Amino acid sequence: MTAQLKPRRTQQERREETSERIINAAFDVIKRRGYSGFRIAEVQDVAGVSRGALLHHFPTKETLALAALEYAFAESRADAEARAAQLESADDPIGEIIRNSEAFFFGDHFLVALDILMSAGKDPSIRSKVQSISRTHRLPVEMAWLDVLRAAKVPEDVAEDILWLTISMVRGMAIRAFWQDEPARFQHLYARWQDMVRTYLKAV
Numbered sequence: 001m002t003a004q005l006k007p008r009r010t011q012q013e014r015r016e017e018t019s020e021r022i023i024n025a026a027f028d029v030i031k032r033r034g035y036s037g038f039r040i041a042e043v044q045d046v047a048g049v050s051r052g053a054l055l056h057h058f059p060t061k062e063t064l065a066l067a068a069l070e071y072a073f074a075e076s077r078a079d080a081e082a083r084a085a086q087l088e089s090a091d092d093p094i095g096e097i098i099r100n101s102e103a104f105f106f107g108d109h110f111l112v113a114l115d116i117l118m119s120a121g122k123d124p125s126i127r128s129k130v131q132s133i134s135r136t137h138r139l140p141v142e143m144a145w146l147d148v149l150r151a152a153k154v155p156e157d158v159a160e161d162i163l164w165l166t167i168s169m170v171r172g173m174a175i176r177a178f179w180q181d182e183p184a185r186f187q188h189l190y191a192r193w194q195d196m197v198r199t200y201l202k203a204v
Contacts, residue, residue, distance in 0.1 A: 019057045022047045026068040035119035072109045073137035084144035093152040094194050097166050105174035
């Protein structure tokens with residue numbers, strides 16, 4: 001029997017695969033070294049590509065870092081939207097929003113974005129691009145969770161306020177964890193917040 005040959009990849013497919021490999025390597029290097037320690041040469045080694053191939057796809061350190069950030073945010077967005085879509089009638093919408101926000105704000109995607117923003121943020125162009133990437137991928141996530149709250153019969157006039165406050169609380173905890181990382185206390189405060197929201201919603 002003749003073995004079936006795998007179809008040859010097109011040039012476009014090879015370009016996309018190389019680009020993705022470089023982007024993943026760049027994200028890994030920023031995660032480990034920070035933006036200040038981010039070097040093209042190390043990305044080249046991790047990705048296993050020539051310097052010429054890397055520079056063909058990403059001619060500067062900044063374009064590569066921003067591409068890595070966009071790729072990571074897009075992955076996080078896809079995960080969050082898929083999760084929200086499964087919860088059309090969630091019994092615990094606030095808890096789900098907290099858990100999803102924890103996964104993002106305590107995870108590598110947000111920390112790398114914060115590192116780039118703090119390290120390169122004095123450059124108005126980079127700051128603007130980081131903010132644009134954040135808006136592009138985080139605002140749709142918020143809209144998806146707003147739909148979950150609506151489906152859970154949270155009144156329209158308070159749903160967005162509750163969403164903003166919940167996400168802001170988790171983001172604040174993630175920042176606080178830099179100098180006071182107390183997961184048990186964070187969970188206690190999340191539970192307290194859920195009780196407060198439930199009590200408020202019963203009242204309105």
